[in-house]
Amino acid sequence: MKLIFRMALRNVFRNRRRSLLTGLMMAGGYALFALTLGMSEGTYGSIIDMFTRSRTGHAQVRAAGYLDKPSLYRTIDDPERAGRVLDGLDAVEAWAPRVYAASLAFAGSKTVGAQVMGLDPARERLATRIATQLSSGVFIPETPSAGVVISARLASALAIGIGDEFSLIGQGADGSIANDNFRVAGVLSASESAFDGPWCLMHIDKAREFMALGGRAHELVLVFTDYREAREDAARVSAALADPGLDVQPWQVTEKEFYQAMLLDKKGGDITNLIIMAIVAVGVLNTVLMAVLERTREYGVLKAMGTRPAAVFGLIMTEVFLLALMSSAAGALAGAGLNHWLSVSGIPIPEPISYGGVKFTHMLSAVTAETFTRPLATVIAAALLVGVFPAIKAARVTPVKALGSR
Amino acid sequence: MRRTLSALLLFCCLSPLISSAGPATDVKTLLDRVDRLYRSDRSRAAMEMAIVTPEWSRTLVMDFWTEGLDKTFIRVRSPARDAGSATLRKGNEMWNYFPKINKVMKVPPSMMMGSWMGSDFTNDDLVKESTLIDDYTGEFFSPEKTDPALYYIRLKPKKETVSLWGAIELEIRRDDLLPVNERYYDEKGRLQRTMEFSDMAELGGRRMPRVMRMVPVAKKGHVTTIRYLDAEFDLELPADTFTLRNLQRVKMR
Numbered sequence: 147m148k149l150i151f152r153m154a155l156r157n158v159f160r161n162r163r164r165s166l167l168t169g170l171m172m173a174g175g176y177a178l179f180a181l182t183l184g185m186s187e188g189t190y191g192s193i194i195d196m197f198t199r200s201r202t203g204h205a206q207v208r209a210a211g212y213l214d215k216p217s218l219y220r221t222i223d224d225p226e227r228a229g230r231v232l233d234g235l236d237a238v239e240a241w242a243p244r245v246y247a248a249s250l251a252f253a254g255s256k257t258v259g260a261q262v263m264g265l266d267p268a269r270e271r272l273a274t275r276i277a278t279q280l281s282s283g284v285f286i287p288e289t290p291s292a293g294v295v296i297s298a299r300l301a302s303a304l305a306i307g308i309g310d311e312f313s314l315i316g317q318g319a320d321g322s323i324a325n326d327n328f329r330v331a332g333v334l335s336a337s338e339s340a341f342d343g344p345w346c347l348m349h350i351d352k353a354r355e356f357m358a359l360g361g362r363a364h365e366l367v368l369v370f371t372d373y374r375e376a377r378e379d380a381a382r383v384s385a386a387l388a389d390p391g392l393d394v395q396p397w398q399v400t401e402k403e404f405y406q407a408m409l410l411d412k413k414g415g416d417i418t419n420l421i422i423m424a425i426v427a428v429g430v431l432n433t434v435l436m437a438v439l440e441r442t443r444e445y446g447v448l449k450a451m452g453t454r455p456a457a458v459f460g461l462i463m464t465e466v467f468l469l470a471l472m473s474s475a476a477g478a479l480a481g482a483g484l485n486h487w488l489s490v491s492g493i494p495i496p497e498p499i500s501y502g503g504v505k506f507t508h509m510l511s512a513v514t515a516e517t518f519t520r521p522l523a524t525v526i527a528a529a530l531l532v533g534v535f536p537a538i539k540a541a542r543v544t545p546v547k548a549l550g551s552r
Numbered sequence: 553m554r555r556t557l558s559a560l561l562l563f564c565c566l567s568p569l570i571s572s573a574g575p576a577t578d579v580k581t582l583l584d585r586v587d588r589l590y591r592s593d594r595s596r597a598a599m600e601m602a603i604v605t606p607e608w609s610r611t612l613v614m615d616f617w618t619e620g621l622d623k624t625f626i627r628v629r630s631p632a633r634d635a636g637s638a639t640l641r642k643g644n645e646m647w648n649y650f651p652k653i654n655k656v657m658k659v660p661p662s663m664m665m666g667s668w669m670g671s672d673f674t675n676d677d678l679v680k681e682s683t684l685i686d687d688y689t690g691e692f693f694s695p696e697k698t699d700p701a702l703y704y705i706r707l708k709p710k711k712e713t714v715s716l717w718g719a720i721e722l723e724i725r726r727d728d729l730l731p732v733n734e735r736y737y738d739e740k741g742r743l744q745r746t747m748e749f750s751d752m753a754e755l756g757g758r759r760m761p762r763v764m765r766m767v768p769v770a771k772k773g774h775v776t777t778i779r780y781l782d783a784e785f786d787l788e789l790p791a792d793t794f795t796l797r798n799l800q801r802v803k804m805r
Contacts, residue, residue, distance in 0.1 A: 318633070322669075
């Protein structure tokens with residue numbers, strides 16, 4: 147065994163140029179694959195970050211069942227207590243309370259249905275980027291007032307702008323008719339905001355007064371230190387809150403459609419990866435096959451000297467494995483370097499995409515464990531798999547014929 | 553649902569007249585008298601409406617003016633959050649007024665089945681005109697457990713009547729002809745809501761049930777109870793009582 151290993155190592159270094167070519171092929175494949183994975187991880191990462199930070203956060207705390215059947219009455223009754231628990235968790239970077247209600251908006255002779263969202267401007271600034279999604283005016287003041295931010299759709303439906311007054315009528319949680327006058331302080335961007343519908347955003351205390359909600363909240367938006375840990379962190383938060391009346395759901399659950407679209411897109415990316423893997427494998431096959439065929443005479447000599455076919459097979463496989471391992475090391479170095487560089491500077495996009503108030507100007511890469519493990523597994527598996535055929539061929543070689551060949 | 557206002561009117565204005573009319577032996581005569589007596593009345597009443605739902609409960613105090621069958625004006629006195637809110641109904645039209653935003657809103661047809669002020673009474677209850685004799689056919693019937701002190705009348709909508717109800721059952725006391733119970737059934741004969749009358753007392757010189765309790769069967773945990781605080785009948789009302797202008801008059805009269 148040891149002998150075979152030493153012979154394989156010697157064979158690899160005996161013909162340096164040939165080994166270098168094969169190794170380059172494998173290392174290049176490795177690096178290419180690592181880069182593809184890094185880019186897709188990085189791009190998804192920035193999209194998820196952009197999406198979650200635009201409004202939904204990485205996870206949300208709500209009264210049990212609210213997600214399936216939202217209701218004015220399904221509230222978190224003690225958001226202060228929940229907030230204290232959240233403040234004690236390292237994984238939670240920021241949180242913000244919200245309330246929601248349906249209402250009817252009036253301005254002049256115009257009437258339109260509007261969604262009311264009450265938020266805490268100071269907390270919201272730390273957790274999400276809603277405050278940056280304005281096209282004009284200012285964000286909701288930090289003390290409760292009649293000043294509200296409305297979506298572009300509501301502004302056009304009511305034909306109102308900054309400084310204009312309008313009225314909202316809705317249902318109070320105590321059964322009363324909620325009704326009050328408001329003034330437009332800011333208007334959200336039509337194209338770069340996460341609020342497409344007719345929305346009216348106001349200070350949470352103003353909204354609570356409007357809906358007679360007391361100190362209750364419908365939702366606590368959570369932002370974690372790492373979005374990739376959203377599922378695990380949501381479970382941690384749920385355990386820490388220890389309240390069966392509350393649901394803690396990561397963005398994958400609350401934004402199911404977005405998540406599924408992303409999974410689908412990732413599946414498409416997997417096909418690209420498969421093709422790259424196949425190209426790498428074919429390249430490896432080609433060089434390994436050539437390397438073995440070139441040395442048919444050598445194997446003939448080995449066989450003539452009494453080497454068993456299994457030993458010849460083992461020798462070639464060890465050779466391929468050693469070469470693959472060394473190439474992978476080189477590929478990993480190159481791939482990681484490339485990914486790291488692209489994660490910092492990125493590839494500029496000619497036409498920047500904008501979403502939720504964030505401009506998406508560069509495609510960024512990412513260095514994750516996956517960008518090492520998957521190419522490694524692919525290159526080694528491909529090398530061993532394609533090495534099998536030439537190895538069998540060599541093991542079966544007839545010494546007389548082999549020695550006669552040139 | 554359409555008969556609730558009729559019920560309000562019936563029992564604040566007319567019951568005493570019925571009771572003074574002696575025992576009615578024939579349904580048609582009774583219903584006809586009820587309908588006819590509706591027509592010429594003016595009234596003012598103060599009432600308390602207690603609404604209980606699984607999520608909240610509250611009590612509204614309001615003033616209530618009526619003229620004939622087709623004009624109603626309601627103004628909420630308390631709680632403070634709703635004080636000054638007013639409702640005007642004229643014929644088939646209805647408006648709500650909200651003082652905080654100083655806005656008069658016409659109730660669109662699509663909202664007619666919506667609840668009035670969060671109660672188990674719909675806007676429609678306050679608006680619909682209903683004449684028992686024209687819209688329904690009535691007959692005496694005997695339920696399984698018959699109380700000899702009561703008349704039992706079953707009303708069915710006539711073919712041309714647009715009604716939510718497949719049948720309405722009335723229970724009326726034989727001695728003073730005051731109602732004790734109304735049961736509303738849908739077209740499949742399922743009980744939809746019941747209205748119970750209790751606390752028979754003198755109000756505005758007339759004897760009437762002061763308390764009406766509405767229980768919608770389909771909505772678990774919901775009950776609306778109306779209690780008359782005082783009432784006046786056949787008084788003179790200011791000419792502009794039933795006007796849009798009066799809606800915006802926050803001061804109570």
